[in-house]
Amino acid sequence: MTTMKDIATATGVSISTVSLVLNGRDAGRVNRLTAAQVRDTAQRLGYISNPLARSLRTGRTRILGFVSEHIATTPFAGGIILGAQEAAIALGYMLLTVNADNQRAEADSIAMLARYGVDGVLYAKMSNQYTDVPQALVDYPLVLVDATDKQGRFSSIEPDEFTIGLDATARLIAAGCRRIAYIGAPDTTFAQHGRFAGYRQALDNGNIQFDDRLVVNVDDDETALRAVSDLFDREHPDGFFCFNDARAWYVYECAARRGLIIGKDVSVIGVDNHQIFAQTLIPRLTTVELPHYEMGYWATMKLVSLIEGGVPDTLVMPQTTTPLPPLDATVPAQIHCALIEKASVRA
Incomplete structure (x- = not known):
């Protein structure tokens, strides 16, 4: 050696x-x-x-902790972990990932990370939300992923929910749609507010008057399908912006029952680029891709910058679907989400 x-x-x-x-x-x-x-x-x-010798000499283990809620077991959100892992490797760190689905499991996972002597922690949530940071983490260098600390104490990264609604609705307007429906989520959903605000702003930008009769906010259940079906018969929309790809399925189902062709008679845009819905619906669903990989990569760079006082200038940035925000972005940092063109919007 x-x-x-x-x-x-x-x-x-x-x-x-x-x-x-x-x-x-x-x-x-x-x-x-x-x-x-x-x-x-x-x-x-x-x-x-020799990492062990270096840790004894510097007081750092070069291990980062990743505490997730459902993310490790959710395929389409797993890009967060992939992005975090690749950034950690590029920066000379190892990522230790734990999945915590309840408070007790979370407390046990954090205690385990402490025993390993992690230098800092990424704290990730499913579905962008405000959250309370566990007290056991407040003294660590910490970055939140797809979440924002209710008290505003820590750096965080999230999708730009407003531009999701803005870009999707603007695309429908550009396709000639004028009666654009919004298939939303319950108001308790954090992302609902930003996406709905973007939808309304795009209508205003396109000189289209907002009509609340074209808005239905639904859960993922049978009543949602009935609500979308009633909307079809009552208001005859020619475009649909859906809170997510799962809700876009209701539009496909209702259109098929009425002999309408998606991408010709009605246009549809979802959110998530979910590997099941967006890849199996026919015609393929135009959708806004959530920046899971980008959030994981940025959060790790930010965490290392907090630990080391900056990241190396020699770090080679990855090719990403959408640009990463600067590390000194205001809290929460937001990532613009890419619109993935497929076949569900009129040419």
Whole structure:
């Protein structure tokens, strides 16, 4: 195994100089050319750092905790964990993920992360929401994912719910729709308010008068299908913006029962790019993709910046569907969500 002494001998410098360079503490202390030579030699000789020794020396484990609620077991939201993992690896950290579906499980999971000595924690929720941060986490560097701390104490990242409604409705208007229905969710749903506000703003921008008779807010059950069916017969919409892809299925079902063709007689846009609904409905559903991967990646970069006082300038950013916000964005940071064109909107 190659040691720092081997690298020092090969480059003709002291072991302390090699240590400064390989531990990233050479700025202002070691000549740049010398530092580059040390790194090149370390790579050529196959040097591998010892994480345990480094943690004892620095007081850091380079382990990040990820506390999730249902996310680890929900396929279409798993991109959050993937983004967090890839960012952690790029930054030289390991991600330890735990799934907590109730308060007791959450408390046990946080206690386990503490025993591993994590340097910081990502705290993620399903379906963008305000949340109370567990007291056991308040002293850690902490970033919330798809959630916002009710007391505004911690950095967080969430989808830009307003522009979801704005972009989707504007796309329907551009397709020639004038009686655009909104199939929403109960008002207790956090994202409902932003998406509905975006819907109304797009109508206003398109000089289309808002009509509350074109709005139905429903749960995911049989009464929802009846409500959408009544809307079809009562108001005859030519476009539908749906709170999510699951609600778009009700529109497809009602259109089929009336002999209407999606993408021709009526246009439909959902939200989620859910791998079941968006990929199996025929014609394929035009939808707004939630930035799960992007939220996980950004949150990890933000967390490491809190731990280390910044992220390396040499970090290679991934190719993402939508741009990441700056790390100094106001709380909560918001990510614009991409509209994925398929076939459910009139050409």
